[in-house]
Amino acid sequence: MTALAATLLFAHGQTTERTVVAAERLARVLGVAVKVLPYWGELIVKVDSAPLSHIVPAKPLGVDMGRVLAVSSVIEQVCHGKLPVEAAQSALESAGRLPPSSTPRFILFAAVGAASLGVIFGALDTTSLLLIAASAAIGALARRWLSGFSHNPLIQPLCGALIAGVVAAAASRIQLSVASTLVAFCPCMVLVPGPHILNGAIDLARTRIALGTARLAYAGVIVLLICAGGLFGFTAAGGNLAIAGSSPPVPLIIDVIAAGCAVASFGTFFSMPSRLLTFPIAVGMLAHAARWALIYLAGGSAPMGALVACMLVSILTAPVVDRLHLPFAAVAFSAVVSLMPGFFLFNAATGLVELVSIGPDAPAALLTGIVASGTTAFLIIMAMAFGLILPRMLYERLSPSPV
Structure with missing residues (x-):
């Protein structure tokens, strides 16, 4: 879930710093301490307490403020307990599918x-x-x-x-x-x-x-x-x-x-x-x-x-x-x-x-x-x-x- 949120923010125009901060904050709420390492073409989500890392493809080619806003809203709701963790994954996926301007x-x-x-x-x-x-x-x-x-x-x-x-x-x-x-x-x-x-x-x-x-x-x-x-x-x-x-x-x-x-x-x-x-x-x-x-x-x-x-x-x-x-x-x-x-x-x-x-x-x-x-x-x-x-x-x- 953390990797998905970071990928959506990174790919749709959010600044790198805010992408990292938002993803690591979401991970802390989920009970995992991670470090997000952004590169052109991929994001590495590294678990601090274990020798584990998750590499996901991500290129920052787009700019879509509607999707960034929707993803950030999901993260905020999860962090403040307004959205169950079980529903967050599907909410993030829905945010990533929002259509552009007509x-x-x-x-x-x-x-x-x-x-x-x-x-x-x-x-x-x-x-x-x-x-x-x-x-x-x-x-x-x-x-x-x-x-x-x-x-x-x-x-x-x-x-x-x-x-x-x-x-x-x-x-x-x-x-x-x-x-x-x-x-x-x-x-x-x-x-x-x-x-x-x-x-x-x-x-x-x-x-x-x-x-x-x-x-x-x-x-x-x-x-x-x-x-x-x-x-x-x-x-x-x-x-x-x-x-x-x-x-x-x-x-x-x-x-x-x-x-x-x-x-x-x-x-x-x-x-x-x-x-x-x-x-x-x-x-x-x-x-x-x-x-x-x-x-x-x-x-x-x-x-x-x-x-x-x-x-x-x-x-x-x-x-x-x-x-x-x-x-x-x-x-x-x-x-x-x-x-x-x-x-x-x-x-x-x-x-x-x-x-x-x-x-x-x-x-x-x-x-x-x-x-x-x-x-x-x-x-x-x-x-x-x-x-x-x-x-x-x-x-x-x-x-x-x-x-």
């Missing part, structure tokens, strides 16, 4: 989320937003269709990005939109594996080097496939690659509302129960308002704005996710997804493709643009990881552990 809801919120990101990045004309929404909706439908044929987690983001590139190139060729770059990369942004990046960074911070490295490598492969799929689809359909220029700042009220819509979308992607969406939406809107004020009123940089916004999100969500038994990485990333430097990553990837096609005659400005975009993206990602992890780890350090 396909119509998934498609709708994919469209809403991508269009919201388009607004945040400066695509305010109706045609561009409709193209972004339609591209994301088609990609979401294709991803759900593919999930019925293959459990490979890499195929879906690749195909979603490929569709986004093709739609953007077609729109560019028939001159439907002047923001073809945003039409291409905003639907790709909804594919970014943020919780895996954050969980990997947390594992590294806790010196779980092998597991953290594996998580980040997995997330990195997905990001690489997203970039490759988007760029291939764009060029194969006849689009002309070009590094996008920066857009003028979006008015505060529009920026904040769009951020709230993006949070709701990602909460849906991660199967968060609808009744719990209000909190991350409010936190995400507040964080985006703070970032907007820091950058456009105080003259701060994009990395500094991301750092402050993410620290605010972490401070506000750390105690709440533990109380509600939700995975911190999924909730926190939902609130800050609009801060991810997709614009800079896409520009860097576009510049690299252009550099290869031009060859030795490429202008120096192209190389400096690639370096600037790549460096800015790296600094923003580091600022986000630091801003989210530090308050979280301080809270875990200072808060009492459940008994």
